[in-house]
Amino acid sequence: MKKTLAKNYLVIIFTLFIGLLLVSTSCKQVPDEFAASDKYRLVWNSNPETSVTVGWDQLQTSEVEVFFGLQDWGRKYWKYDKSIKPSAGNQKYGMNTQFASLDDLQSGMNYYFVIKDDFGVSERYWFKTAPSEPEAFTFIAGGDTKSSGLPLEAGRATSKMVSKLRPLFVIFNGDFNSGSGLDSLSWQRWLKDWQQLTFTEDGRIIPILPIHGNHENGDKGNLNYIFNSPYHNNDSSSIYYSTTIGGNLVHLIALNSEIETGGAQKDWLEEDLKKNNDCTFKIAGYHKPFRPHYSGKRENDLLYSQWVWLFDQYGLDISIDADSHIHKITYPVRPDTLSVDADMGFVRDDEKGTMYIGEGSWGASPRKTDDDKSWTLASGSFNQVKWIHVFPDESETPAYLEIFTVKTASYDADGNQTLYVEDVEALNEENLFDIPENITLFEDDIFGKSVRYPFYLNNK
Ligand SMILES: [Fe+2]
Numbered sequence: 001m002k003k004t005l006a007k008n009y010l011v012i013i014f015t016l017f018i019g020l021l022l023v024s025t026s027c028k029q030v031p032d033e034f035a036a037s038d039k040y041r042l043v044w045n046s047n048p049e050t051s052v053t054v055g056w057d058q059l060q061t062s063e064v065e066v067f068f069g070l071q072d073w074g075r076k077y078w079k080y081d082k083s084i085k086p087s088a089g090n091q092k093y094g095m096n097t098q099f100a101s102l103d104d105l106q107s108g109m110n111y112y113f114v115i116k117d118d119f120g121v122s123e124r125y126w127f128k129t130a131p132s133e134p135e136a137f138t139f140i141a142g143g144d145t146k147s148s149g150l151p152l153e154a155g156r157a158t159s160k161m162v163s164k165l166r167p168l169f170v171i172f173n174g175d176f177n178s179g180s181g182l183d184s185l186s187w188q189r190w191l192k193d194w195q196q197l198t199f200t201e202d203g204r205i206i207p208i209l210p211i212h213g214n215h216e217n218g219d220k221g222n223l224n225y226i227f228n229s230p231y232h233n234n235d236s237s238s239i240y241y242s243t244t245i246g247g248n249l250v251h252l253i254a255l256n257s258e259i260e261t262g263g264a265q266k267d268w269l270e271e272d273l274k275k276n277n278d279c280t281f282k283i284a285g286y287h288k289p290f291r292p293h294y295s296g297k298r299e300n301d302l303l304y305s306q307w308v309w310l311f312d313q314y315g316l317d318i319s320i321d322a323d324s325h326i327h328k329i330t331y332p333v334r335p336d337t338l339s340v341d342a343d344m345g346f347v348r349d350d351e352k353g354t355m356y357i358g359e360g361s362w363g364a365s366p367r368k369t370d371d372d373k374s375w376t377l378a379s380g381s382f383n384q385v386k387w388i389h390v391f392p393d394e395s396e397t398p399a400y401l402e403i404f405t406v407k408t409a410s411y412d413a414d415g416n417q418t419l420y421v422e423d424v425e426a427l428n429e430e431n432l433f434d435i436p437e438n439i440t441l442f443e444d445d446i447f448g449k450s451v452r453y454p455f456y457l458n459n460k
Pocket residue numbers: 175213214215287322323324
């Protein structure tokens with residue numbers, strides 16, 4: 001009898017315990033408080049088909065974790081099936097920067113995440129992993145932002161354009177701030193703007209693939225501190241790297257024109273090009289152009305001699321540079337120092353040449369384009385980025401790139417600034433290849449609003 005009573009009590013207690021547990025779980029509330037962090041950023045540092053780096057500024061010391069998964073649970077952090085703690089960080093520029101590497105992700109998927117610390121939970125953000133098979137996508141390339149005045153505002157307008165166009169990623173070709181990259185407030189402002197302006201209204205974060213520019217030269221480890229960019233030979237100033245997306249559709253090489261461009265970097269570049277020779281499109285980004293289209297910038301003969309022959313030998317398709325604060329796009333060209341037709345070490349070669357596009361002006365004041373070459377296709381003095389649509393091979397058409405130049409700001413003779421972003425229709429996930437209403441695209445007399453690569457597709 002006593003035994004039966006005891007057994008019954010145990011059953012009742014157990015049932016109550018389970019009941020309470022269920023009630024407490026179902027009543028778990030999304031916290032009102034937000035995490036003590038900001039300046040969020042996503043970076044492509046290794047293999048974007050399966051990983052992404054999340055970076056942020058941890059404003060108050062705390063245990064912190066990123067909760068993430070394929071299902072959108074809003075700020076209900078406990079519902080996400082994966083979590084990871086930061087694995088790197090630093091205390092540079094008045095920030096407690098933390099980095100967490102989200103790995104083993106599925107390619108071509110949408111991932112949702114929150115950052116939770118002892119103070120609360122961040123907004124819910126989301127991102128896309130790169131596809132692992134050839135698939136159409138768009139990306140934006142540009143560089144050169146400034147830290148004050150009208151150039152700061154032009155740069156902000158361009159960053160806003162990123163959120164409107166929703167590219168898969170951004171290549172930022174260096175020169176993030178005025179000065180030499182040592183000013184805390186400038187870095188903090190840049191990162192705050194990046195969050196406020198490039199994140200989409202529905203919380204999508206566009207990953208950045210950063211490149212080192214001369215305005216980062218005050219400390220050549222800057223990209224490692226801000227973006228956890230990888231470096232070579234235990235030397236944080238040796239930042240250059242590459243990645244491939246879409247299976248073998250696009251190989252992206254982030255070079256560094258501000259350190260030794262021969263030696264180890266050149267050897268690495270050759271190995272990298274050799275290893276990825278079968279990729280459909282090989283694209284290199286770096287800061288300083290070989291042949292600036294503004295006369296106030298000197299020719300970069302050494303850089304040319306270090307890299308151009310490798311670009312030619314391994315069939316680099318597109319080179320993206322910055323630094324001069326102008327728009328330029330060239331015909332496909334290959335290096336030639338001997339032929340009578342050669343102009344500044346290049347001849348046009350529509351079949352095998354590399355197309356050089358650039359040259360900066362995300363935000364920095366546009367300069368004159370007073371140094372065009374015989375192989376310049378177009379140039380212009382305004383703020384702009386390149387918006388590149390990538391299409392894989394289909395039965396009727398070969399794989400190709402369609403390159404648009406998106407104008408974001410310009411100045412009249414009196415220095416009055418006009419911005420071209422506010423009225424631009426924002427794209428959504430269903431129409432990423434559409435040309436949005438009210439966008440201002442550079443239009444060339446011959447080629448119109450875009451240039452295609454391979455070049456014969458232009459029929460010009
Ligand atoms: Fe520069």
